Amino acid sequence: MRRSSRSPENGVDGDDEREEEEEDEDEEQSAVDESDEEPRLKYQRMEGNVPSLLSADAASSIAVSERMIALGTRGGVVHILDFQGNQIKEFRSHSATVNDLCFDSDGEFIGSCSDDGLIVINSLFTDESFKFVYHRPMKALALDPSCSRKSFRRFVTGGLAGHLILCAKTWLGYRDKILHYGEGPIHAVKWRTTLIAWANDTGVKIYDMGNDQRIAFIEKPRGNPLVDMSLPLLIWQDDTVLVIGWGSSIKVVAIRTKTSQRVDAMEKPANVSTTAYADIVASVQTGYLISGIAPYGDALVVLAYISEKLTGGIASTNDTLRQGTAYRPEVHMLTWKNEELSSDSLPVHGFEHYLAKDYVLAHSPFNGSSYAGGQWAAGDEPMYYIVCPKDVVIARPRDAEDHISWLLQHGFHEKALAAVEAGQEHNSLLDEVGSRYLDHLVVERKYVEAASLCPKLLRGSTSAWERWVFHFAQLRQLPCLVPYMPTANPQLSDTAYEVALVALANDASFHKELLTTIKTWPPEIYSVLHVISAVETQIKSASATELLKEALAELYVINKQYEKAFALYADMMNPGVFDFIENHSLHDFAQDKVVQLMMLDLRKAVAMLIQHRDITSVSEVISQLRSCPEKCDKNYFLHEYLHSLFEVDSNAGKDFHDLQVGLYAEYEPRLLLPFLQSSQHYKLDKAYEICVRKDLLREQVFILGRMGNARKALSVIINKLEDIEQAIEFVSTQHDDELWEVLISQCRHKPEMIGALLEHTVGNLDPLYIVRTVPEGLRIPRLRDRLIKIITDYRTETSLRQGCNDILKADVVNLLIKYYKEARRAVYMGSMEGEKNSVRCCLCLDRLSRQDSGVVVFFCCHAYHLPCLTSGAAATTRCVLCTTAAG
Known part of the structure; x- marks a missing residue:
């Protein structure tokens, strides 16, 4: 159960003479301030003669017609009032409490029943009056809706005797007919068209006068409190919908009809009959006792009773409520699906001493046709009357002015303005409401909301804008207004914009807004140098942020101080720094930011540094990388830089090739051998140590070969790599016959290698020599096939050599003949001057x-x-x- 969230307005919660309620009212007002839900109803106490009437008596019942109100009291008086509470007349017909009142549908007769056992029907416009005596307390009464239009006056009544009596006038006089009896007292009865609904101790029954039969029984909800605590409530929402409130339960019953056709023995259609039945279309369980219930369009208005005894749950039938423990009654608005639309508490007089049955809720007749969106059209709104012994409170739907007033009180200024504009009010009213909103928000220190309303409220007034800019600045709340400041139509003075930017810079929580503002505001509307000076001062303080640095960089760019902007971008690791360098040709200033650039984007940084190595030398890059902080992987940066540099220019970084060998071995061993083969600028012994440490065998072979230690290189190939093809290739490139002997000796005990050696020695060694060196008994895989291949290859080689020799001899002879023929052509050369004996x-x-x-x-x-x-x-x-x- 949700506790009260709102107190009613217009004086309902105030009685200056009851000082003991002031603290509670303050608490309720606090709850109002915290609520964001607009009430559906507004409340006021009924004035006129009501306060004086109830000062000497206590209200017990109420009935409402389209013309007037009837108020019954515990003193047995029926007061006829207008809607302002002014008494029109009174009927002193009873000597005990008036339990129920009922108007006919035309509002010409008022009936009342009392604990004195009397039923009295009085005409409101004539002296006609009828009195019926039943000698037992009568609790419920319902007049025939068409009582004034028919000659026979009918009514239904019941009380503690347990009889539901239909009294009707006949030509012999008034006669009673008992419609029901034997199930306890009759607590409530309601008559609509031909349908009569009543409640007794067992439940609710519905009787159809047209068919003279009972059509439904709705059982009393289980676990409800005693009738002494809470009475059942019956309300006809329309001609076919009955709403039942009992204890904490609400049921909505729809009366439906079904048609049946009887067939005779000849199978021909006979009589067609229509039968009415009840269908429960909604059932709601609340967390409070229901003291009153009434329709509200498609929803329900429920008067809730909450006691200290009930805060932990609904009281059982055996529980009793202590006097003085009740909370204020609440008015809840519910849908048929138990969705709560609103909740209001009513601080009526003496609420702590009342029980649930001491409250009555009545409503004026209406059809609700104009209800839409929570607002009612003027002249077609329902009225609700909440009655307790010493108070009568009127509730009615809130109108547009109430809606705007509530929005204003709760700070919904945009919606309030929209509501005013939707009402097609004058501009002067808009300005007045806007000014009140803005002043109120500033007083309440709701600066953000006030700032957001300024564009709508200040519109195009330059003076108003500048006044509020400086006012917000004095309040140290100018950052709230900056996003809404106009830069054109109207354009303010440059001082206003500078003050705004400085205010953003001085508050670290608004540095993001400062950056956004600098990017969006046209730079010509303020002095950039003044703002730069203020921001530079703030940068030196402890509150400097990355966003503030970026904002200062943007200001530098606007002022064309690109070098300073680049320094900030590099320190902030801004991804756009590379484009910034290219766009403004800042490569000279980038040479001191090698580490930052590589940490930002290694690929782009390396490419830029290599392309412009004439500006930033290789040694400078290496020096900065070697001294970079531990948080970056400087060795990897060195590797990427030197590798990319080597691919572009193999000699550019030759002084660091020793370093590069270790970097390749650590990060990309697959590239080390090509590097060793291409470079001549590294120390072989250091490179060999690195390769041994990293167990890089092929690289060891290459370095050993370059060092001249061919035997050790061959041993690595055979014993570690076990690659005979590489061994043969290596020996062939060394042009050392002794290496063949070493190769053969190291392979002679390895059958697979001997076999492979036999396949790859044609042209280098005599295969027969190899065969002779093989130990006896050594099994060589596929030896026969390999010997056949050796013989075949040998024959092929011999044939090729013979052919080559023949071709060579022929070429020699042909060339000698050619030279001979040329030599026979003698040429006489006379002696040349100055060349004797030449x-x-x-x-x-x-x-x-x-x-x-x-x-x-x-x-x-x-x-x-x-x-x-x-x-x-x-x-x-x-x-x-x-x-x-x-x-």
Whole structure:
């Protein structure tokens, strides 16, 4: 059960003479302030003559017609009132409590029943009056709805005697007819069209006067309290829907009809009859006792009674309630599915001393046709009357003005303005309501809501905007207003915008808004230098945030201080820093931010540094990476940088190739061997130590080969790699015959390797030699097939060699013939001036040198060292090809 969340308005909760209630009312007002649910009803006490009437008497019952109200008292008086509470007339017909009142449908007669055993029917517009004596207390009365339109006056009544009596006027006078008896006192009776519903100790029964038969019985809910605590309640919502409230249970019963057709013996249709029956269409279990119930459109208005005894659950039939333990009664609005639409508490006079049966809820007749969306049209709204011994409270649906007032009180200013605008009010009223809203919010320190309303309330007034900007600044709440400040139509003074940005910078919780504002506001509406100065001061404080740094960087960009902006972006690890460097050509300033750039995006940073290595040298990059903090993987950064650099320029990082060997071995061993093969700038002994430590065998083989330790390299290939093909290839490249002997000796006890060796030695070793070295008894897999292949390959090789020799001999002969033919064509060369004893070749005209020792050496393409060709005493030099005399 949800406790009360709201107190009614318009004076219901106040009685200046009851000081003991002030504390409770303060608590209720606090609950109102915390509630965000708008009430459906508004309340006021009935004034007029009611307070004076109840000061000397106590109300016990009420009935409402379209014209007036009847109020019964415990003194036996029936007061006829208008809707303002002014007394029209009174009937002193009873000497005891008036238990029930009933108007006819036309509101011309009022009937009353009392504990004095009397039923009295009075005409409201004539002196006609009828009195019926039953000698037992009568608790319920219902007049025939058409009582005033028929000559016979009928009514149904019941009481403690347990008889449900139908009294009707005949030509012989009034006669009683007992419709039901024997199941305890009659507690309530209601008459609608031809249907009569009544409640006794067993439950509720419905009787159809048209068919003169009972059509339904709804059993009393189990576990409900005694009748002395709570009475059953019956309300006809319309001609076919009956609402039953009993204890904590509500049932909605729909009267339906079904048609049956009787068939005679000839199988022909006979009489057609219509039978009425009851169908329970809704059942609701509440957490409180029900003191009254009434329809509200498609919902129900329930008067709830809550006592200290009931706070832990509904009292059983054996429980009793102590006087003075009750809480204020509550008005709940429920749907048929038990969905609560609203809840209001009523601080009526003397509530703590009342029981559930001391309250009565009545409503004015209405059809509810204009109800829509929680609001009623003027002139077609229901009225509810809550009666207790000393109070009568009127409840009615709230109108548009009440709706706006409630929105204003609860801070829903946007909705209040929307409601005013929807009502097509004047602009002056809009301005007035808006001003009140804004002032109220500021007084209540609801600065965010006030700021959000400023665009609607201040509209295009420059002076109003600037006034509120500086007012918010004085309140130190300007950051709340900044998102709503206009930058055009109207445009404010530059001072207003600067004050706003500085206010955002001074509050760390608004640094995100500062960044957003700087990005969205046009820079020409404020002085950028003034804002930069303020933000730089704030950056030096302990409250500086990354968002504030980014905002300062944006200001630097606006002011074209790109170098300062880049420094901030790099320190903040901004992903857009690479594009920023390229767009503003800041590579010179990036050379000190190597580590930050690599931590941000390694791939982009490496590519940029390699491309611009003329600006940021390799040694500078390596130095910064080696000194970077522990939080980054500097070795991996070094590896990626040196690897990418080596792919672009193998000599650019040659001073760090020793370092690069270790990095390859740690991060990408598969790339180490190609690097070792390509580079000549690393120390072999250090590289070998790294490869041994990392157990990189092929790399060890390569380094050992380069170091000249071919035997150890061959041992690694055979004993660790066990790769005979690589061993053969390695020996072949070394051009060392002794290595073949080492290879054969190390493989002679390994059958598989001997077999593989036999397959790969054609052209390098004599296979027969290998076969001879194989120990006796060693089983070589597929030896026969391999020997056949050796013989076949040997024959093929022999044939190829023979063919090559034949081709070579033929080529030699052909070339000699060609040279011979060319040499026979002698060319005479006369002596050249200044070149005495100069001899030239007859083919290429190169000068031939002559020596005194008698040996001529020819320095040309045909030069040979030959003995002197002499004829007699005089030396004659001739060309060795054409034998032409040289002098």
